[in-house]
């Protein structure tokens with residue numbers, strides 16, 4: 001019954017014992033695969049090495065946030081995640097035997113993707129592998145990086161395979177080799193942050209037939225079935241449920257994973273008459289920390305190799321996918337000779353700010369969930385006691401602040417507004433989606449932005465800068481435009497008639513023009529490519 | 537806004553007595569939670585983060601400025 005991962009054939013090493021590639025991604029996990037696919041879509045030849053011959057095993061990421069779904073939408077996988085995954089947006093918080101409150105993460109209509117889709121990481125990785133293969137990524141399974149020598153123009157790797165080792169020269173090395181990153185350790189890069197002592201038990205449980213829980217996120221503080229600790233429940237596809245049991249710092253990792261012990265914990269929660277099977281059990285401790293720099297010469301780190309968070313808030317995988325989204329177009333522009341080192345520096349600036357935000361939220365959530373002092377515990381319990389009856393205290397309950405898209409508000413790539421922009425999404429935020437009609441059919445705005453720079457033009461049909469793709473959004477039905485029939489597009493961008501918004505290839509807003517002029521748009525485009533000296 | 541530390545209570549003895557009475561019959565842990573609830577309720581009533589920061593700093597170090605070493 002347990003899920004069987006696909007196995008990929010081990011790739012033979014090059015016969016000559018050496019090889020030279022322009023771009024090498026190390027690590028075929030969630031982030032490395034996303035990055036390789038995005039680079040390939042930008043026309044970059046990519047080689048990807050993974051020491052295994054398969055995708056993630058067991059319980060890893062399940063909660064994929066709206067922004068990640070939009071990124072996978074851009075890469076052509078969004079519909080698959082929607083169709084196969086479990087859509088949810090409601091969460092409930094319980095204290096002891098009472099519900100304290102419920103929350104709705106996406107209370108408004110008119111979005112292609114929901115707040116969250118739950119789907120096993122191994123499914124997503126398997127689709128990414130297929131898409132990478134189709135896009136021409138050179139995938140090398142059972143290729144383990146075991147040595148590294150970096151210089152100014154690139155890196156020489158020692159790669160060990162079942163049929164021998166070879167030397168691989170890479171002009172660019174993208175380190176997506178996970179939390180225990182060999183590359184990070186070889187370069188001697190320290191992680192700074194916090195290590196938590198509390199142990200958590202993760203059980204993936206198959207429950208067939210009637211189930212008393214809906215597809216929502218349920219979080220218990222100090223429930224009767226697991227006193228003194230917290231429990232988190234999530235629905236996954238395939239009649240599978242994810243249960244996290246907080247065990248405390250004293251728990252014994254050996255005995256806690258014994259099936260009988262785990263079964264007893266699950267039975268106490270589900271009740272005596274609910275039949276279930278254990279699919280996967282593991283024990284975790286958490287870290288909230290990051291590197292000081294994500295770029296080291298020709299080595300760029302992304303995902304868990306660069307930063308780690310606790311799972312409360314689902315910020316690990318979702319953060320890493322946004323790293324890939326941020327890096328791919330920039331490296332592609334650099335390789336095409338359209339941009340220089342400043343654009344790569346912006347990857348670091350933007351993603352360090354995002355990692356800081358993720359670390360802050362996930363540290364605070366972990367501190368709330370497992371208080372470390374009697375005072376912290378008293379405040380935590382006081383909040384929970386007040387929360388059921390009083391809205392102000394509900395705002396203080398922190399069972400994980402769920403992943404939100406990074407707003408790159410302080411990015412060096414952003415240009416200032418050219419005048420007064422009435423409101424809506426700020427510069428640096430991801431481009432909001434909106435329902436539109438295209439050639440008489442219902443459609444979504446984001447689908448038309450694509451993966452290159454685009455200028456969204458509201459209520460006007462003209463192309464101010466030749467060579468820059470314009471996407472027209474009109475309040476009236478007009479041939480050749482996206483009809484903003486509900487007015488939601490104009491409202492979400494806060495766009496005045498005739499206004500325009502410059503969208504980056506990763507679909508973040510780079511600049512807004514209340515009165516678009518070609519010169520200002522060109523300057524903003526140069527700025528968004530890191531060519532600051534051209535920016536007015 | 538600046539934290540107001542001027543005497544503002546009309547009947548200070550009564551308020552002091554109320555605070556102590558509220559803890560009657562509570563054990564150490566319950567007493568601590570009561571204080572925590574009280575602080576949270578008052579913090580929300582004050583609402584101003586700058587004032588709360590000053591109040592926290594004062595609570596941590598109540599000695600008058602000229603008594604500090």
Ligand SMILES: Cc1cc2nc3c(=O)[nH]c(=O)nc-3n(C[C@H](O)[C@H](O)[C@H](O)COP(=O)(O)OP(=O)(O)OC[C@H]3O[C@@H](n4cnc5c(N)ncnc54)[C@H](O)[C@@H]3O)c2cc1C
Nearest residue numbers: 027029030031051061062063145177178303304316317318
């Ligand atoms: C229990 C749990 C629950 C989680 N839940 C969520 C969630 O709900 N939502 C969310 O967003 N995130 C979640 N996460 C976090 C998420 O799983 C990680 O952040 C994500 O997998 C990071 O992706 P990555 O590609 O950076 O690293 P990984 O997925 O760890 O991939 C690293 C890859 O590198 C390869 N590799 C390593 N060393 C070498 C080498 N020397 N040579 C070649 N290949 C190498 C490995 O084989 C692996 O394939 C969870 C994590 C855990 C543990």
